Amino acid sequence: MTATRTDPRYLQVAHTLRQEIVDGIYPVGSQLPTEHELCERFSVSRYTVREALRRLREDNLITSKPRAGTLVVPRTTSGSYAQDVMSIDDLMSFATGARFVIQASRMMTIDADLAQRTGLPTGTEWLAVGGYRQAEDAAFPVCFTEYYINREFAAVGRILHRHNGPVFPLIEDMFGRNIVEVHQEITAVLMRTDLAARLDVDPGTAALEVRRTYTTSDDEVAQVTISTHPASRYRYSMTLRRVRG
Amino acid sequence: MTATRTDPRYLQVAHTLRQEIVDGIYPVGSQLPTEHELCERFSVSRYTVREALRRLREDNLITSKPRAGTLVVPRTTSGSYAQDVMSIDDLMSFATGARFVIQASRMMTIDADLAQRTGLPTGTEWLAVGGYRQAEDAAFPVCFTEYYINREFAAVGRILHRHNGPVFPLIEDMFGRNIVEVHQEITAVLMRTDLAARLDVDPGTAALEVRRTYTTSDDEVAQVTISTHPASRYRYSMTLRRVRG
DNA sequence: GTTCATTTGTACGTATGTATA
DNA sequence: GTATACATACGTACAAATGAA
Numbered sequence: 001m002t003a004t005r006t007d008p009r010y011l012q013v014a015h016t017l018r019q020e021i022v023d024g025i026y027p028v029g030s031q032l033p034t035e036h037e038l039c040e041r042f043s044v045s046r047y048t049v050r051e052a053l054r055r056l057r058e059d060n061l062i063t064s065k066p067r068a069g070t071l072v073v074p075r076t077t078s079g080s081y082a083q084d085v086m087s088i089d090d091l092m093s094f095a096t097g098a099r100f101v102i103q104a105s106r107m108m109t110i111d112a113d114l115a116q117r118t119g120l121p122t123g124t125e126w127l128a129v130g131g132y133r134q135a136e137d138a139a140f141p142v143c144f145t146e147y148y149i150n151r152e153f154a155a156v157g158r159i160l161h162r163h164n165g166p167v168f169p170l171i172e173d174m175f176g177r178n179i180v181e182v183h184q185e186i187t188a189v190l191m192r193t194d195l196a197a198r199l200d201v202d203p204g205t206a207a208l209e210v211r212r213t214y215t216t217s218d219d220e221v222a223q224v225t226i227s228t229h230p231a232s233r234y235r236y237s238m239t240l241r242r243v244r245g
Numbered sequence: 246m247t248a249t250r251t252d253p254r255y256l257q258v259a260h261t262l263r264q265e266i267v268d269g270i271y272p273v274g275s276q277l278p279t280e281h282e283l284c285e286r287f288s289v290s291r292y293t294v295r296e297a298l299r300r301l302r303e304d305n306l307i308t309s310k311p312r313a314g315t316l317v318v319p320r321t322t323s324g325s326y327a328q329d330v331m332s333i334d335d336l337m338s339f340a341t342g343a344r345f346v347i348q349a350s351r352m353m354t355i356d357a358d359l360a361q362r363t364g365l366p367t368g369t370e371w372l373a374v375g376g377y378r379q380a381e382d383a384a385f386p387v388c389f390t391e392y393y394i395n396r397e398f399a400a401v402g403r404i405l406h407r408h409n410g411p412v413f414p415l416i417e418d419m420f421g422r423n424i425v426e427v428h429q430e431i432t433a434v435l436m437r438t439d440l441a442a443r444l445d446v447d448p449g450t451a452a453l454e455v456r457r458t459y460t461t462s463d464d465e466v467a468q469v470t471i472s473t474h475p476a477s478r479y480r481y482s483m484t485l486r487r488v489r490g
Numbered sequence: 491g492t493t494c495a496t497t498t499g500t501a502c503g504t505a506t507g508t509a510t511a
Numbered sequence: 512g513t514a515t516a517c518a519t520a521c522g523t524a525c526a527a528a529t530g531a532a
Contacts, residue, residue: 008500034516045502050517066517067510173320176267178304182485188433188451188476206433206451217304231433240427253519279497290521295498311498312529 010051013042017052021061021072032062032070098142102131102161107151118148118224119213126224127154132198133227140200142233148224153177168214171222179222181215186236189228199230206231255296258287262297266306266317277307277315343387347376347406352396363393363469364458371469372399377443378472385445387478393469398422413459416467424467426460431481434473444475451476 007015017038020026033041038049053070056062064070108114108128115122127149132141147167149156156170163170168179189209196203207228214223252260262283265271278286283294298315301307309315353359353373360367372394377386392412394401401415408415413424434454441448452473459468 010500036516047501047503051500053517064517065510066508067515069516174267176263176304176306176320184483184485186431186453186481187479188453188474190451204449206435208431208433229433234432236431238429240429255519281497292520292522296519309498310529311527312496314497 009042009044010048011055013038013044013048013052014055016042017056018059018061021056026072028072030072032072034069098133098135099164100131100133100145100160101141102129104131105129105157105160107154108148110148114148117226118211120148120221120224125151127151127157129157129160141198143227143229144195144199145228146226148226150220150222152220153222167225168223171214177216177218177222179214180217183213183215185211187211188231191228191230195228199228201230201232208234208236210236254287254289255293255300258283258289258293258297259300261287263301263304263306266301271317273317273319275317277317279314343378343380344409345376345378345390345405346386347374349376350374350402350405352399353393355393359393362471363456365393365466365469370396372396372402374402374405386443388472388474389440389444390470390472393471395465395467397465398467412470413468416459422461422463422467424459425462428458428460430456432456433476436473436475440473444473446475446477453479453481455481 017026017032026032032038032053035046035049035053038052039046042049053062053064057064060073062070063073106128107125110118110120110122110124110126112122114120120126127147129147129149131145133143133145134141147160149167149171153171153175156167156174159170160167171177172179187209189207191199191201191203191205191207193203195207196205201207207230210225210227210229212225213221214225216222262271262277271277277283277298280291280294280298283297284291287294298307298309302309305318305320307315308318351373352370355363355365355367355369355371357367359365365371372392374392374394376390378388378390379386392405394412394416398416398420401412401419404415405412413427416422417424432454434452436444436446436448436450436452438448440452441450446452452475455470455472455474457470458466459470461467
């Protein structure tokens with residue numbers, strides 16, 4: 001958008017700086033002038049400069065750190081792939097009508113072993129819920145799932161038993177937090193004997209272990225989920241589309 | 246995150262208001278107190294109140310309009326996730342300096358068994374290339390990879406041996422085609438005996454099989470890749486970020 | 491329809507805190 | 512430890528938009 005006469009000052013400043021970054025006057029990796037210098041250059045107050053820089057930060061054009069100044073960062077857009085929400089639903093793999101049968105639910109302190117499995121800090125307390133996910137008409141569960149829920153959001157545990165589908169929307173609705181990032185790790189494991197019996201597969205067969213970490217806009221881990229799927233019943237599938245860079 | 250003594254004031258105010266919105270003290274559709282009233286209630290300046298409200302706006306909990314005030318809005322379930330190019334690179338799992346050592350390369354007709362594994366039509370001809378991917382200094386390969394390349398693009402086979410990294414950019418560069426879609430399926434399998442020896446793991450251990458299908462803008466399958474990773478050496482990792490929508 | 495008062499948006503100046511080179 | 516640059520915070524003022532008299 002071109003800066004018009006009616007644009008607020010901070011948008012005009014943001015527009016000018018953005019153009020200069022794109023034009024290479026401030027190349028990637030270089031320092032932007034200090035806020036004070038920008039105030040002088042544009043003859044505006046620090047408030048206006050900071051509002052302008054905030055816009056550029058929101059667009060991931062710059063990062064700022066005390067004392068270090070403001071840095072122009074590389075653009076990550078070109079030739080990227082995007083995955084839309086349908087693929088995510090696919091990823092969630094919650095078949096319609098699949099019920100979650102809770103087997104155990106309690107507050108738990110992360111020990112060294114669990115820290116390894118979950119990536120959570122040792123000694124912290126989390127609501128641990130374990131159970132099996134089962135389709136309405138199926139003879140056997142499709143997977144075993146462990147939830148580790150931040151104690152701040154432990155209240156969702158009260159309604160888990162009468163809830164189907166992903167759990168993190170519950171956290172979003174009950175606490176007004178947004179899950180902005182889902183990190184996912186997939187590994188191949190051998191089926192544990194205790195799970196094998198309950199899932200009705202042989203111990204020592206292959207299984208897919210999917211660990212998801214849900215992070216809020218405050219950079220706080222809201223929930224970690226670990227699902228163990230018998231290889232014979234699960235295939236992780238997704239489609240990535242290239243989007244305009 | 247619970248408001249701590251060290252949190253800035255605007256975060257404390259934001260946290261309190263967020264909780265009160267969630268608790269229904271300010272239900273969806275209701276007006277939040279005016280900024281002036283919030284200043285008095287929390288004994289902070291308007292700057293602090295506005296920073297707090299900005300956070301709530303960024304999380305789509307409220308909207309503000311001049312004169313109309315600040316409104317608590319219903320949570321929108323919308324919002325897709327996107328995955329950026331960094332995560333894709335991660336997904337490609339091409340360690341710097343990892344070489345591809347070709348073991349076999351020949352034109353091949355898809356039989357019933359291969360059709361099952363690759364998803365390609367029986368009876369069609371493809372350039373099949375098999376090999377191991379190995380880091381410079383590693384004693385053992387990180388994975389075994391099979392490429393099935395559309396015969397139309399079989400010319401890339403000539404330069405595969407002196408190429409590192411993903412193969413599909415070669416197709417894009419050599420033939421001016423664009424890969425617009427990558428479909429990916431991940432399954433857990435048991436390590437095949439013939440691969441186990443070469444990868445230096447025990448047969449019957451867990452392995453991650455990643456199959457990728459690369460499709461051009463003409464809806465033509467350019468390439469199918471099947472990689473078999475020993476579970477002990479590979480962890481499929483990706484991050485999805487929710488984007489405004 | 492006009493005017494007015496109210497509420498958010500933009501903008502200035504100043505001061506202090508905090509992280510870091 | 513110090514100086515610097517961004518982060519937070521206060522107070523003030525006026526503009527713009529809009530709901531109501």
